[in-house]
Amino acid sequence: MDRPLRLISRDSIAESPIDSLARTLEGLLVVASQPLTVEQLADATEDDVERIETALGLLAERYREGRSGIVLERVAGGYAFRAARVAAEACSRLFERPVERGLSQAALETLAIVAYTGPVSRPEIARIRGVAADSTVASLVERGLIAEAGREAGPGGAVRYRATPLFERVFALDSLAELPRLDDLGADAEELRERLLEVAGARAS
Amino acid sequence: MASAVRDLELDLDAFEGPFDLLLTLVLKEQLEPAEIDIAAIVVAFVEHLTATDRIDLDACGEFLVLVAALLEIKARQLFPDEGAELAELEPEEAAEELARRLAEYRRMKEAAGWLRERLAEERDRYFRLGPAPLAPRAERRLAAQDPTLLAAALAGLAEPPPKVSLSHMALRFPPVAQFLERFRAVLRRRSVFDFDGEVAGLSRVEQAVAFLALLELRKSGEVALAQAAPFAPIRVTRPEKERIPQWTVRSA
Numbered sequence: 001m002d003r004p005l006r007l008i009s010r011d012s013i014a015e016s017p018i019d020s021l022a023r024t025l026e027g028l029l030v031v032a033s034q035p036l037t038v039e040q041l042a043d044a045t046e047d048d049v050e051r052i053e054t055a056l057g058l059l060a061e062r063y064r065e066g067r068s069g070i071v072l073e074r075v076a077g078g079y080a081f082r083a084a085r086v087a088a089e090a091c092s093r094l095f096e097r098p099v100e101r102g103l104s105q106a107a108l109e110t111l112a113i114v115a116y117t118g119p120v121s122r123p124e125i126a127r128i129r130g131v132a133a134d135s136t137v138a139s140l141v142e143r144g145l146i147a148e149a150g151r152e153a154g155p156g157g158a159v160r161y162r163a164t165p166l167f168e169r170v171f172a173l174d175s176l177a178e179l180p181r182l183d184d185l186g187a188d189a190e191e192l193r194e195r196l197l198e199v200a201g202a203r204a205s
Numbered sequence: 206m207a208s209a210v211r212d213l214e215l216d217l218d219a220f221e222g223p224f225d226l227l228l229t230l231v232l233k234e235q236l237e238p239a240e241i242d243i244a245a246i247v248v249a250f251v252e253h254l255t256a257t258d259r260i261d262l263d264a265c266g267e268f269l270v271l272v273a274a275l276l277e278i279k280a281r282q283l284f285p286d287e288g289a290e291l292a293e294l295e296p297e298e299a300a301e302e303l304a305r306r307l308a309e310y311r312r313m314k315e316a317a318g319w320l321r322e323r324l325a326e327e328r329d330r331y332f333r334l335g336p337a338p339l340a341p342r343a344e345r346r347l348a349a350q351d352p353t354l355l356a357a358a359l360a361g362l363a364e365p366p367p368k369v370s371l372s373h374m375a376l377r378f379p380p381v382a383q384f385l386e387r388f389r390a391v392l393r394r395r396s397v398f399d400f401d402g403e404v405a406g407l408s409r410v411e412q413a414v415a416f417l418a419l420l421e422l423r424k425s426g427e428v429a430l431a432q433a434a435p436f437a438p439i440r441v442t443r444p445e446k447e448r449i450p451q452w453t454v455r456s457a
Contacts, residue, residue, distance in 0.1 A: 032333075033333050033334065033335025034335070073330075080332060081332070081333070082330055082331060082332035082333075083330075083331040083332065085329045085330070087331065088328070088329030088330070088331060089329075091331040092331075095331060097331075098334075099334070100324055103321075103324070104218065105218070105317065106218050108317035108318075108320050108321055109313055109314060109316075109317040111317070111320060112313050112314075112316035112317040112319075112320055113313050113316075115316075115320075116313070116316055126239075126283060127283075127306075128306075128309055128310055128313055129310060129313070130242075130243070130244070130283070130310065131218075131239065131240060131241070131242055132237065132239035132240060132283065166334075169332070170324070170327070171320065171323050171324065171327065172323070172326075172327045172330060179316070179319075180316075180319055182312045182315075182316065
């Protein structure tokens with residue numbers, strides 16, 4: 001039982017350099033509380049990006065759903081370990097999910113606006129939603145899903161917000177570019193107007 | 206049937222209860238109009254309408270009046286500056302603008318729906334959460350160093366810097382004492398003299414020193430000074446002993 005873990009095969013006689021690099025990456029990833037980018041891994045190991053990617057490939061094969069309790073995933077622009085889905089139920093009994101627990105409809109709408117149109121200010125969010133956004137924005141900042149990102153141009157410009165890497169991680173996105181296109185969601189203005197007119201016509205007749 | 210509107214049950218983010226109570230709270234300013242989702246009220250009313258077979262025109266009329274008032278209160282609060290901008294629009298343009306905004310909001314609502322679904326799908330992904338790790342500051346790597354070069358650099362620093370010449374800064378002026386003696390001598394000969402006349406022809410610096418000497422003499426009570434007007438010639442006299450206190454009081 002106390003055989004050392006081998007990434008490729010127990011029988012490989014001389015450990016290849018890439019195998020050793022993979023072990024180092026494994027160590028870095030287990031310590032990290034956030035996804036690590038290939039560049040960060042390359043800096044830490046003083047190795048080159050190409051070799052890091054090869055070693056990550058080895059790790060991804062080793063740490064995948066169905067094979068390991070730990071899964072290596074590409075998320076939020078980097079690589080991170082997470083628990084395998086088989087462990088989710090047990091995890092749920094032991095661990096809290098403070099970031100996404102109890103997100104209201106208002107919070108999700110605000111989050112969508114910030115993720116899609118960010119950096120965006122509170123007045124702009126209020127304009128789109130038609131409801132003041134102050135408390136919702138504050139709660140999302142507290143959860144760490146959005147963060148301040150500069151101010152609007154001009155003196156006294158309102159603070160603008162953008163979605164954080166934690167947002168990408170919680171929603172399992174490699175980057176915000178992975179969000180579905182807005183055109184694919186919902187009706188466009190023309191369609192909506194026609195429907196408004198239809199409803200008005202039906203009421204009138 | 207008018208009460209159908211006032212009793213309309215609402216379940217909003219900011220408020221739960223009958224429409225009547227909502228209006229009361231808004232009018233009493235106990236509820237922020239900005240926090241009320243008016244579209245949801247309209248939806249609730251429309252649902253209420255579809256649940257009944259026939260349309261109650263009285264109820265519809267009352268609802269329209271009430272919800273329009275509510276909308277106006279909210280709009281004024283949310284967009285104090287936009288009133289003028291929207292008022293300038295033609296009705297058709299306003300409808301267009303409204304449709305555009307509704308579409309924008311609708312897309313965001315759909316996006317929120319997608320996020321909610323995504324959250325449900327990813328519910329069983331557990332991962333370690335923590336504050337941003339302290340990024341280890343990359344150590345600055347230096348090229349191979351030669352100790353003798355370092356010593357040479359230090360030796361350069363250790364050498365005393367060359368003396369800077371201050372000769373050009375020296376101001377040459379006579380000591381105050383020289384003028385003290387000079388004025389005392391004048392006063393021994395004459396009972397009164399003009400300061401300006403006495404220093405005429407001296408350099409600016411010398412005149413300044415002479416003036417300091419004059420002040421010294423005045424301080425020690427050896428002279429009395431008089432000047433008819435600002436910038437008028439200063440008259441210097443021997444002091445009359447009994448007049449000194451008076452002079453002092455006046456100058457104080």
